Amino acid sequence: MHPFFLTVIGAIFILSLVVILLWIYGREKKYLNALLAAAIFSTAWYAFIFLLTSSGQIQYYPMLFNKGLPLYYFIGPCFFLYLRGALNPQFSKFRKSHLLHFLIAIPAFISVTPYNLLDLSQQQAVVNRVATDLHYAFSGEKYIVEPWHWFAFPISGLIYSVLQVRFTYIVSKQKLQMKAIRWAYLFSGLLILIFTGMLGLNLAILQNANSAYFMLHKSPLILALSLTLLLLSLSFFLNPELIFGFSIKEDEQNQHGTVSAAQSQPHFTEKRKIKPVDKKLIAQVEHHVIENQAFKQTGLTMSGLASQMDVPNHKLSELFNNHYQSNFNTYVNKLRIEYVKQRLDSGDWKQFTLEAIALDAGFSSRNTFFVAFKKAVDKSPSAYLSDLKSR
Template sequence: MKLSFNEFSFPLALAFVNGLIFSVLCWIRGFREERKSDIWLGFVILSSCLAILDYMLGFMGIHVMFEEFLFFPYNIGFVIGPLIYFYLKSQLNVDFSLKRQDLLHFLAYTIYVIYHLLVFIQGRDFTRNWSDKVSYPYHIADLEVYLSVISNFTYLFFAIRLYQYYVKWLPTQFADIDTLSFRWYRRFLFVFALAIVVDLVYLFLGMYGLNLSFQDIWWEKMLIACIIYYLCIKGYSQIQPKHLVFKPETQKTQEKVKPEISIPDLENWKNKVLKGMNQDKLYLNPDLSLSDLANQLKTNNSLLSAVINTGFGKNFNDFVNEFRVKEFQERVLLPENQHITLLGIAFDSGFNSKATFNRVFKKTTGQSPKNFSNCQAD
């Protein structure tokens, strides 16, 4: 059999091989460094590769997926949504582990696989006969497609909602949120949503009798190939913070039940917090989190968060970074620091990224660090 590498098959094959390699790399790093998110990411990439396998082989002149493997369960419609959702959960919580009730998310995919395998193992003739006389006449195949689209939209909603909860929670726990914001995942969710919509468009076109050619459907497969590249490059290079533990169910409970603090207690705790910041300069720790500060003050996260929110009218992120901005403003005026760059002084003041420093300084002072420095020099 002669393989045909052409303008249709080659980009799909390249993305497929690239995806397989990065899936293995994710699993190796995941088990070696105990990064559960990498293991989930590996399965997300592998599933995306399976989504282009049939047409990749078809454009190469291999039609085994449409003939001998006609009923083989390679469709990822029921599994890609849960995989993406649990990947995000494991990325946002290093302590995340799959619980028994979480297995229900894979129930639809399990039923799909069992059903297709039971038909597939009966042989090629039985499979064709089943497709022609049962699966299509009784709209079982159509039902699978509709339910998989609903599943994808459902888990897209779950993932977006989880990410929104996380973005809201992040400034209350960390002073540097830029490196923990996972903005690439937000863009990926947008692309994933686009892929679902495109799939839905193709579905409607087929429902209304438009016979799409192999070349027409290639564009949908090429979009998935681009998603594979994006996952491999951005997903694999994404950091996994060691102390990131986001539990949305716990967060909701804490928002409903906040500790009541009397005025004397509040003033006392405000003084303790200010002492830690002004005298001990705890904000100079670039990785300072709410948990770190709570441990230093020998209290818990909930109480400390309430003190900062109620007593100072700020979230943890704004509260800590205002001290860092003040520290920078003082250090930039010192003669011994004239040879140090503004970014170097910012790092000495507790910031650990240029993006965070510029954004926070502009938000706090209304001007850029460079403009502030020039004004002081004048």
């Protein structure tokens, strides 16, 4: 098998694995991870259909042909909106204005409609011709999408990738999340290379359609594109904290507590060596979390905080276990509860609902807030508020 095919197959496999991992471990950032999963799926679909078309195997799957074009226009906007929200929590929630980014796909839906209205035998005739004549796939015939899409799609992706670089540069001036910043630059750079390569390849084919087979199988550009796609798929594992929101190890701690019941027994604490407290790290954490109010970020995790501060995750884990003697969630929720109490004590309950104040404090839901408040204050938020009103 040609190295190009093997490389693309490897990239598709890894991209599919990332989508699965997002589904399993990325539920803390549902909207952002939905954007990322949509972009990755669309990228993998493009690579898959490209393989089928260039190898001639598309003739066996007429129902798959001309289905993915609208998805290709989603790649640029989804990656951009995801990265922007991941680097700045202010943009991490859905807004109606985000839908404007996807209007670009409407012409693509229109272009693929004629083919998809054909019956199965007519679709089979079209894909049979595509399989035997790659020139036909770029011809702009009635049941083949217009050639201008092969320019518009990569150009739109290229524009969004450049916007990613610009936004990353703006965030980098804050000198926070430096690990995430470096990853964002790398990731955006790979996307720029891919979209530029696509544009160059499509231009070359349209200018010399008779050489389409050679360009899609043996040209250095197609091999470079496939290798860059493989690197892009691997890049998702360079900064898993940013992508999945938390590590598997931390997720297990959040579910079962910092230590198990067995580990809380005396013979465990006797064997445990207390490491010296890093006062500089304590000051750094408290400045960022308390003074800069990072605790108000919905879905903040220890891995996410480590990424923001450019500190190894294991150092923060040691700090919370040894110095604060608390797991990360308990520490953050305590700060959030104190923030809510301050606002309630100052009379903010007269203008805002409890839920609004809780959401501003960083709680992801009403139920999470009520449970945390009752645990910390030993009374429900409603009872606390009633006491305030009776004073």
